[in-house]
Amino acid sequence: MSPNAHHIRNIVKLLESARYRHDMYRLFSDCMEAMAILFANAVDLRQRDAREARYLEIVRHYERDVIETFPKILAEVTLAMEAAPGDVLGAVFGQLELHNTARGQFFTPYEVCRLMARMQIGDGAHLREIVERNGFAMAQEPACGAGAMVIALAQEMQDAGVNYQQHLHVTAIDVDPRAVHMAYVQFSLMHIPAVVIVGNSLTLEEREHWYTPAHVLGGWNMRLARRGAEDACRAIEVRPASPEPVATPAPAPILPSPAKAAQLTLF
Numbered sequence: 001m002s003p004n005a006h007h008i009r010n011i012v013k014l015l016e017s018a019r020y021r022h023d024m025y026r027l028f029s030d031c032m033e034a035m036a037i038l039f040a041n042a043v044d045l046r047q048r049d050a051r052e053a054r055y056l057e058i059v060r061h062y063e064r065d066v067i068e069t070f071p072k073i074l075a076e077v078t079l080a081m082e083a084a085p086g087d088v089l090g091a092v093f094g095q096l097e098l099h100n101t102a103r104g105q106f107f108t109p110y111e112v113c114r115l116m117a118r119m120q121i122g123d124g125a126h127l128r129e130i131v132e133r134n135g136f137a138m139a140q141e142p143a144c145g146a147g148a149m150v151i152a153l154a155q156e157m158q159d160a161g162v163n164y165q166q167h168l169h170v171t172a173i174d175v176d177p178r179a180v181h182m183a184y185v186q187f188s189l190m191h192i193p194a195v196v197i198v199g200n201s202l203t204l205e206e207r208e209h210w211y212t213p214a215h216v217l218g219g220w221n222m223r224l225a226r227r228g229a230e231d232a233c234r235a236i237e238v239r240p241a242s243p244e245p246v247a248t249p250a251p252a253p254i255l256p257s258p259a260k261a262a263q264l265t266l267f
């Protein structure tokens with residue numbers, strides 16, 4: 001049994017405690033959005049007021065005892081990700097049988113995601129070469145669901161000795177805002193630098209941008225812009241305007257955490 005199974009069961013129980021008063025699909029969606037707003041509003045000040053208003057609109061719909069389950073659910077998600085990083089919310093979505101309500105929105109089993117990421121990374125030599133050359137690797141997920149493929153990629157990078165929190169940037173898109181909120185919460189907890197977009201990968205329409213705390217705190221807008229400028233300069237065979245070459249930091253090693261640390265290893 002997975003080490004996070006107990007926490008996943010607790011999340012399901014907490015949500016089911018309101019099943020007889022509220023439509024589960026809406027309750028789950030609202031809970032995901034409220035949790036996403038909590039992370040976003042700590043770092044994304046430009047969108048803060050609109051999101052705060054949306055949060056108040058969500059909580060107005062529920063009784064006090066139902067609202068009180070939201071932080072408990074977030075605590076269980078955190079503990080589950082700490083016990084074994086994975087697609088915790090995708091598993092909850094499946095156990096609540098919401099994929100049927102969502103017209104067959106199935107997520108890839110996490111073990112399959114890990115296998116695919118492992119095949120992609122191999123022994124990690126090419127990844128390390130990219131990171132040494134460019135400072136970071138970029139990943140695109142055009143239909144992210146709850147983010148299982150990205151979480152697996154981050155874990156495989158970690159296993160290959162590359163710190164994804166500093167050397168990976170993710171752009172993830174889903175047409176369904178509920179999926180975006182789930183992915184955003186999980187990426188935020190794992191401190192993955194990412195922008196998660198509500199949009200359509202086929203028509204290239206983009207409606208909402210959710211920047212993870214790792215993206216904002218890591219200054220990724222600047223890092224990505226600088227990389228874009230360097231690529232453009234390379235493409236027209238001129239040197240970057242900056243008088244000093246920008247030093248590319250060596251990949252930071254992931255240090256083993258102390259055996260009995262009081263601090264969660266996620267943070």
Ligand SMILES: C[S@@+](CC[C@H](N)C(=O)[O-])C[C@H]1O[C@@H](n2cnc3c(N)ncnc32)[C@H](O)[C@@H]1O
Pocket residue numbers: 105106107108109142143144145146147148149173174175176179199200201202203
């Ligand atoms: C089968 S799920 C897979 C999710 C995830 N990649 C995984 O492996 O668990 C497909 C996802 O694609 C999203 N999707 C479908 N059409 C899309 C489109 N045109 N643009 C962006 N996302 C889309 C759905 O909302 C759904 O979350």
